[in-house]
Amino acid sequence: MYSELVMEHFRNPRNIGVIENADGVGEVGNPQCGDMMRITIKVKDDILEDIKFQTLGCGAAVATSSMVTEMAKGKKLDEAMDITNQAVAEALGGLPPAKMHCSNLAADGLQAAIKDYRARHKA
Amino acid sequence: MYSELVMEHFRNPRNIGVIENADGVGEVGNPQCGDMMRITIKVKDDILEDIKFQTLGCGAAVATSSMVTEMAKGKKLDEAMDITNQAVAEALGGLPPAKMHCSNLAADGLQAAIKDYRARHKA
Amino acid sequence: MDRVVYMDHASTTPTDPEVVAVMLPWMSEQFGNPSTMYSLGLRGAKVVQNARESIAHTINADPEEIYFTSGGTEADNWAILGVADAHSKKGRHLITSTIEHHAVLESMEYLEKRGCEITRVPVDGGGLIDPEEVRRALRPDTVLVSIMYANNEIGTIEPIADIGRITREAGVLFHVDAVQAAGKLPLDVEELGVDMLSMSAHKFYGPKGVGLMYLRKRTRVTPLLHGGGQERGRRAGTTNVPGIVGMAKALELADNRMAEDAVREAALRDRLWEGLSAGIEAIHLNGDPVRRLPGNLNVRLDGIEGESMVLMLDMEGICVSSGSACTTGSLEPSHVLLAIGIPAEHAHGSLRATLGRSTTTEDVDHFIKVFPPIVDRLRQMSPIWCENCVCKQRN
């Protein structure tokens, strides 16, 4: 059902955890739907210096979270904002059709975190 | 599907043929239905001295024809008239449900032959 | 009598030992349910997907257009009832032929009793449908045309591609019962222009209890079996992994040897017909002499009834059928034979021999040898057959 790459990210997820005193936090999904994700980011000079995630959810939810952190780390905020859920799924070699929507929120989570950072640092 | 006894009568039908100058002839069924039988009888002193049949039809049609000739031979006409299709089927150890009606005409054929004999010899 | 001469391949076929061999690992060892998430189940899902791809490739379809069923009957019922239900707003008129299998005809009758209108296009004396008859039957409220590819009794092959062009032009869905054609005739759903197509594995040396429906993408059809989300939500029921694996293998084997088998079976069938017609008087061929399945021979014999021939041939180890297998037990004459204009009394005297992979020249010659005395014997005891009597002229 899942590609080898999805399973690899599920088995060995990258960047798990919470950044203490994060510069931005994004939370998407909710436990009622069985999928929820929290992304915390550290920003330096408009660049994503660090990024960590916590995810409640299925294999796809975990793998996309892991993948998005890999894709975003070290990127400029504007570039990171352009990462789409579709792009994450593609980077993973595709997801099963049933999982394309509900369990593919990682990019949304990242964007929420960046927006949170920008809102806090607008001043 | 058929009992061993039915198949035995089908394989070795008794009293096949036509009696020349028969005293009575009975014909029942018709080729459109796939089942037809002709019974010819020889009567002496109100007794069925000889009886022969010809049958077009399935295994049940042949076996019941054969059986009814066996059951009737040597019997008084009144007794022979009392043989029912049901009795023939029972004597054969039963017939498949689908064959109980259409292919179980032998007693009717015998009765037709006896009636024919009586009609001819009424005078 | 130990020798068995099986000549009823249109009724069912033995499951090829090679097919059984590929099924076995999926029964007791790799038995996982493909709808699960663990490896044991995913292996089942994978092998089913492979089967789907292999079958799709054979009939020039996409894998997602293959839906597994429990057999040809289910596929036929699903196509007809499913389309009638899903398209009832467009109309309630369906077209079929007079010589379809009961799985099609009874589904049509079921609909007819519930207010649908059914047009049954006639066939010619050989069982052939004139595509123009289908065109003439089309109406604005026609939702489905269902025509079989090859007939199960007389083996007549219908002009499916021509009918497909007509239905496509008219924008009407076209279902083809290919149960007898699958594994015997090339099937290309694009060339044939069909939207739905039924198969049954046991007719091409696959297992019993499994079949499929090809369903063209974006075709709306209400499910027949409701429940779990198997087959992309269109056909519920735990996936029959061994059956599907076996069917795919059987179709692959049949496809590989199709041309060869056809030539061989047709030659044997012709030898049988020549032998029988030379040795028996008043024997006639039923169906189209040319446009028929290679292994199919259907004959009628004056003055005798079919079942008694079947029983007597069985005593010689020969397995043949006196009509459509599934109507045994019914005393109705075959609707197919009646439809091609054969009177009831002759329909009752018909016999179908369908040759297959196992059939040998010896089998055919055995048949040719033992059948004439049987015919003689039955005619001797027949009240409508006698050398000298008047009734002979009647026939």
Next chain:
Amino acid sequence: MDRVVYMDHASTTPTDPEVVAVMLPWMSEQFGNPSTMYSLGLRGAKVVQNARESIAHTINADPEEIYFTSGGTEADNWAILGVADAHSKKGRHLITSTIEHHAVLESMEYLEKRGCEITRVPVDGGGLIDPEEVRRALRPDTVLVSIMYANNEIGTIEPIADIGRITREAGVLFHVDAVQAAGKLPLDVEELGVDMLSMSAHKFYGPKGVGLMYLRKRTRVTPLLHGGGQERGRRAGTTNVPGIVGMAKALELADNRMAEDAVREAALRDRLWEGLSAGIEAIHLNGDPVRRLPGNLNVRLDGIEGESMVLMLDMEGICVSSGSACTTGSLEPSHVLLAIGIPAEHAHGSLRATLGRSTTTEDVDHFIKVFPPIVDRLRQMSPIWCENCVCKQRN
């Protein structure tokens, strides 16, 4: 990881090698179609009849009350759609429960969309139906009550005999989905007072793709599959001889070892629950603690999601399910867990382990050993589970 610990017997079971052995002769050698008149076919008819008698004997029915189908889904669909159609003059109201299998619920929904009224009686926190709820739901226009014998997710065993008394008193037909109960609980159609009952062979170590419906004599029900006259004209389709022979053998084997298996599986299941609840915090039992199938354990774990547990357990060779197998792919929480009052977020965190014949103490202990670290790991990466954070109180 080579060891496989299969704990998903409610999803499907391996076909018992003894069952495979009795099926094999009917595939490639004795392959005749039972609807034919020659010996090869008649032998098939005979063995099917023997199977029918054996099964009938086991459930205290008459052989003519057993109808073979392609599985539990077909039997469920047939019972519900067939009764609704045949009795539509009497009424269009049907009663079922909120925790039925999708094969029942989706059939009911199909009818609902077409104008029938469906009452779904509720269950208590353990999944038990109160027979009085069924009585209260009865109306003069009720044509069918369909209630499952045992639930496939939480294993709850319903008071079928009590419901049977109520339906009989009311003169309403009663269908029981016994797919999970067959082979595990004694089935006596007289004692249970049922008119129709569904089974599926692959749930009791029989083959996939075959099942049956018990149908009480003189019960009117419209066929679901129309076609040839098989199954006394009530279920068309070439008879699946090997499947039927296998199912009968499987039921016989299951019946012989039923009591023994139940005791063993219940003990192992209890050991599993004790081990897990001792080693893991915030783990809860779903379903009735007592009135449940011997091999069934269903638990929920705060702060984690089901599929991720299934995937991680699979890496340890353990096969379990995160809900009803056939709803995998759907992201809906289990309707059964919702019906017993479990909130959606906890339903998503549920896991079903169903033990069976192959399950050993070692299997159970392996599970008990490997599961806690998995739970820890998943909770560590869960945004709603953290030792010290506020969200923990939320759960």
